[in-house]
Amino acid sequence: MSEFDYDLFVIGAGSGGVRCARMASTYGAKVAVAEEYRVGGTCVIRGCVPKKLMVYASKFAHDFEDSAGFGWSVDEPSFDWSKLISRKDAEIDRLNGLYIKNLERNNVEIIQTRAEIVGPNSVRLLGENRTVSARHILIATGGVPNELHVPGKELMITSNEVFHLEEKPDRVVVVGAGYIALEFACIFHGLGSEVTVLYRGDEILRGFDEDIRTTLHEEMEKRGITIHCHDEVDELTKTDDGIRVKTTAEREIMADQVLCAIGRSPNSNGLGLETAGVEISANGAIKVDEHNRTNVDHIFAVGDVIDRVTLTPVAIREGAALAETFFNGNPTTVDYENIATAVFTQPEIGTVGMTEAEARVAHENLDIYLAKFRPMKNTLAGNDEKMLMKVIVDADNDKVLGCHILGPDSGEMSQLLGIAIKMGATKADFDATMAVHPTAAEELVTMKEPTSRIRKGA
Template identity: 55%
Template sequence: MTATDYDLFVIGGGSGGVRAARIAAGYGAKVALAEEDRYGGTCVIRGCVPKKLFVYASRFGDEFEDARGFGWTAGDVSFDWATLKANKDREILRISQVYEGNLKAKGVTTLDTRAVIDGAGAVKLADGRRVTARTILIATGGRPSRYGDIPGAAHIITSNEAFELEKLPRRILVCGGGYIAVEFASIFAGLGVETTLIHRRDKVLRGFDEDLRDALMEALAQRGIKLVMNEALTGVARDGDSFHVALRGGGSLETDLVLSAIGREPATHGLGLETAGVRTGAKGEIIVDSFSQTTAPGIFAVGDVTDRVNLTPVAIREGHAFADSVFGNKRVQVDHSQVPTAVFTTPELATVGLSEEAARALGHTLDIYKARFRPLRNTVSGRAERMLMKLVVDRDTDRVLGCHVLGPDAAEIVQMAAVALQLGARKADFDATVALHPSVAEELVTMREKWVPAS
């Protein structure tokens, strides 16, 4: 075998790439990893972590308000964006340094530079050096999609810039209907910003259970977020310190900030994939098989750059499975069929398994169990917000196919429900489980009445 500089060269220091590098090094491979920005990737730098910190901040207003119903008297309260931003930056720096430190502790060579594919078995660094490797892993993640070619598009920011705002706007227009759009709409509304969400479809969160979609839209509207559905931007013009936004339907809006959150795309531009015969799809995603192997021998890809299931834990699982398969003498495939996910709106929602609509499309005959109620906390605080819990059950086998929750701590509840679904739990198993009372989660094991649609 021809000698190479490394056994494995990883391009991208996000969750998937870092996990793969660490595990491969643990198997004795000589590993290098190149990252042109900061270690941690989208999740740590401009995704999951800073977003969740902003979500926490946006919910304290509710806490202060609800406290009065429980006898607390709160004095004057105020919010300082600069303090939140500085503390967020400090935490991100800490986590990024942990990522880098963990790599070095495993003996991985870290290169703080851009790297691109330079033919079979080689990468080129930004300083011109050419490095060879027996195996190359691409883990460059994704980037925000831009709104499109409309007049004034340069005025529109993405989620990347939203994390770095110097000050809060008084009004914001959020464009999109996926995770990022509804989460940022909730964050800004919770921080007191007059928030409008515009989406080209009739509902947000395409692909989620319809009951969840409807209940979330109702809750967002109750929280003062203006929902403009079946609409799109056709132009943005600056008007002093604000913007005039023209709409496809002929109307217009005035706002102080326009945020595009219409999705993300694989970060493959300029990676030199064509030099090694790495094939990509219509959106630029790297095409891989079930073992993350690309169309080029010796080149693999994991995470959002492959556009399979674009979630951090999935990228980590894919990176680990790759290292096990290639360097650990264990052929491991990742099962993408039972992945829990959460949307950190307020109220938050979480889901695992099949939606009612997807289950019916697959031919299942279903029993549906639903509970809609005000949590005990809300009855005393006076908050009108209601919780939704739903189980999708195959009538013939009694197996629970999907679990869907909207309300406080939905993500924490569904994480544990995901274990049950992974084990193939039946509705009878849920019924036989003793309820933990009083809790909202107990509804999952006390629901007995099948839902019957109105005729």
């Protein structure tokens, strides 16, 4: 008989926690998961999945316009916000149910309450007013939206509330210019809202390649989205006509909704970490080693709460590695290099590897290949939206260091490019690959001469 109630107790039923729980159970561990909201985590419940469904919905208006160039005649289209939200909610309910069934099928106990660590091997279940013991404790509580502390801040919504609006706002101000902010700016614009983006920095989408950032800015403004850099909210006031947004650059903008999307922080408050002696960073991130182990024996953390790479597939990989290491006797770590990712703006972004700025710091000599063109579909449509493809190469060994794409289906391309770059593909490997014609992706294997050469000391 074990001295503990559970071999593994997981706090948080998001992607990383669920994956670790299921795998640990299949390896013979007695596992429980505590979740105070819904099973599936941010990505499934109020993140990537519902957002992508709304992205799909928002693209149709643009497609209706383009179809005329191909001979289609579409009657005046109309959009029903309540129907979209209802269908989206039904899909999220379905996925939530699947997550629950998969946990139950793997003999993982689900406890629907908030949990708090009260000792190195003890967890208090607040909703049930009892304490359980566990040989290992995993914290997988994800992240929470950051708030902007200005007068009238209560008039703003975050990415938590945006999925549950009862009506589509006609005028939206988006505060922030990271991928969440810009994706929702494009969603609302595609669904017919007037959209303004406020960003205090120099250029949108900080951390991405500079050519991608500037080109996305241009294309979003061409579509009709207003972007103000070097500006941020100063005060919000409720009026009869909506919400008056006063900015630090002395603008006044009227809105029906103001979406605050200025990043996310680790969801580590109120978990009893101080009581247990778990070390955290200044921003609340739980400090872990390469095996996701905290400074306290038998307490671990994965996913957004450690603020290492805040992506769903990364959390899943971390949870799997933890289960392999401590429940299957197979020490496993996660490789964080060359992680492909996508931004579902309009146009879309797919990227993997180093940006040009990063490559300039890490490598002596570079060859940069850059192509900017109008995709074939846009020609008959009369659409002048441009596509951008950029390949960054180490000129000393021909290895591809990074690839960045802006345009239709670039997220799908980045997944496959991620395989090639992870394997160490060279520009010669790209060149030796036969083109698929006619596609936009063929540009990746037909760019023969670099558009620029960067040589240190030259």
